[in-house]
Amino acid sequence: MKKALTSVTVISACMVLMSGCGSTSGTSSSSTPSSSTPAASTAAAKKITLTMMVSGTKNASGEDFVLDTLPKLVHQKFPNITLETQKLPDDQYNTSVKTKLAAGEGPDIFLEFPKIGTMGAIDMAKAGYAADLSDLTFWNNIGKSAKDDMSYEGKPYAVAQGMDILGTYYNKDLFQKAGITSLPKDWDAFLADCQKLKDAGVTPIVMGDKDSWWIQFGLYQIAANTVYPDDKAFDTKLQAGQESLTSPKWVKAISMYKELYEKGYIVKNSLGIGSAQANQMFNDGKAAMVLDGTWDYSALTTKGAVDFQRGFFPLPANETGKPQWMAAATASGYGINAKSANLAAAKEIFNYWFDGKSDLFQAWVKSGNSISSYSGVPLNQELFKDAVTQYQSGNAIYFSNQMWPAGVAEQLQAKFSEIIGGKSTTPEEVAKSMQEKFKQTWKN
Template sequence: MLFSFTACNGGKETGKTEDSAGKPSDSAKTEDTGADKEKPADTGSDEEVTLSLMVTTRPTTESKDFYLDWLPELVKEKYPNINIEVEQLPTDQYKQTVRLKFASGEGPDFFTWWAGLQAKDLVEAGYVRDLSEFPQLGKFKKEIADSYAFDGKNYAIPLGTSFLTTWYNKDAFAKAGITQLPQNWQEFLDCCEKLKQSGITPITAGDKQSFVIQFGMYQIGASEIYAENPNFDSQLFTGETKFTDPSWVSTVQKFADLYQKGYVIEDSLGLSQEQSRQAFLDGKAAMIFDGSFGYDALAKQGAVEFEKGIFCVPSNDQGKKFVYNLTPSNGIFVNSDDKKQDAIDKVLEYWFTEGTPLFEKWTTTTSDISCYDGVEDSRELIKEYLDRYKNDQSIYNLNNAWPEGVSDMMCTIFQDVISGNSSAEDVCKGMDSKFEELTR
């Protein structure tokens, strides 16, 4: 049974819709009968329809990938006339490419994107479709689904939650004499020093791809900023807070200290995310700042076998409040162009209806932590982590609350901090300047 997102009459949308910015690919064009040029293609027939899906680059594994393999295959089995072409790009190229495609009228039919203000410009430009009436939306935790809402309308189907975390080598910790996880910033520094003194590189980082800088920065910022002021981000918009406030300068400085003390692998600016992950797996460093989304890539064995664990960097001082990261992960957004909505509706309903083969494959292969009613995560490391911090305050990915562009500025200038050409104050001034530019 197909669903409709607006009131319908004879297959035509009667509700007011925004101007379309997307155009179908040549392979998806339908015959123009002149009878109704706005009517979506009828995929109930045998006519071939090709849908374009964009996702960030998938981790390399020996198993079939849900987006690259299972989704196109299972949809094809269910609907032989619907083809899904998947394009994947690294995160640092992905955002710009998606925006450029929409600006040129060639936006993807559906795609993954981030929550909060990261999606605001796409919504305001009319590029994405209101999914408020999607029948299965009520099956997702409301607080997560609402992370993709603007002016009371939901613009995405949430794929789950995730958290930024620190993966660590338990064997390396034991060798360095570390018997328990750090509970505050000084204890974390002590761990790094013990590892270094034992001849073990404490941390690896793929800073060549600047977006990974967020993985450590936001873990540190969680306690450093939001323990004292959970409303810091909303107050940015009223002028009550600024990125140049002491809590943000301290956050950036604490992160910079890890590099300046020699706790981060040499030439991190020459390593990609994948190379850094491999360095961790090969035992070349004891820790890596990453996330639950890196589970498939980091749970496997490299050149050296060792037991792995995960914890959140505690940037709090001794006796002070600890805050960890837990955030909505990506959601599925849909192009507002109506030419292929019938096919997209079928795919989404098949995907997110409990009990279908596609739903079962999604829930058993996803790296996200499910926010779908009745679906529990079976990964022991994930369950252990969430149980450990269940009584602590959590905070979303910090950039979810900022206009797009502020986090890019932060990461770019912090690369200069790593190379010794900028300071923590420079990072915060740059963020503040970009924020003012985007909100004035």
């Protein structure tokens, strides 16, 4: 599963949606990676401690890059620097970091997300929380779209981990047990396969909806096929007041997602199942599919109670006879606190980390689940090979929440949870609540 991909590298994979991940007109005067720093070296400086907070959970097995590898390799390179790292669940992370930043007590290094969504790089820059990173030395090796999605007024404020694709991890053995011999190519075929699995006594899909952000993982894939194919500028129009989240296109997407729950294709009591438990159920062979992103590769390829062969495909939410679209976007990235007392040291770490050759860079690439946007780094997850090939067709759109102000995605999750929980909430009511939240937050 981890064989090198012979004909597809990240630089070629990103040429369609992200307009190329090769050399860009970065701020560095040299295209050669360097571990030099824009400030004086900290090698002979006094001992300092830097803090770092990101969202996520510790690796189920083996060494965790952020919690274990990163602090160790930073200290090896810079003996005077101690890096203290912490991972928090998404909702807790967003609340905690924003509160700390507003109080002037934020971590030195933190995770930002693309564009304007929750903890989005643009909002972090506007608020003065994120430092301008344009003086770092490696930008010529970062893909243009990956850099642009983390930029405000032409200046980058975070280093993206790469590109992520939302899709469906599936158990090939359970598909075979249910008599499914080929992957579904449209929504009707997908529903039919879910029914085959259910008839064979197999839970078709497991979702960890107790961690409410999981609710987005299926819906954005459906929206990619209902909202955007005929109008890629939908969100730009939404921001201008020319479109609404109450659009029939969004109501259709929500209705389609609701159908999976109504027909029992998603595990019962998903609101009582967290992300870690959902991953374990999939790895133990207790469900045939899970809707998730490439960032959870490690968690969903961990050995479970049974051995089975895994696959991955974008959710085919397209109508029969119409092209399939997928949700793919710049991944989250690392930023530096603009008010850090150790800003120069943090930038020095970044220059070493992303220099394209250091031990830390190599460890980061090896640990990464996202599809790298760093020039020359090949795709090393065989599981995603077909999805990347499909991505190259051009029928791809970013995750919807990347163009929404903070609060809209959370409103979607809260309101759709009512549907999952059995309340009589309608798709129209979900869409209406999203639009009301959008108007409120966009105005502010």
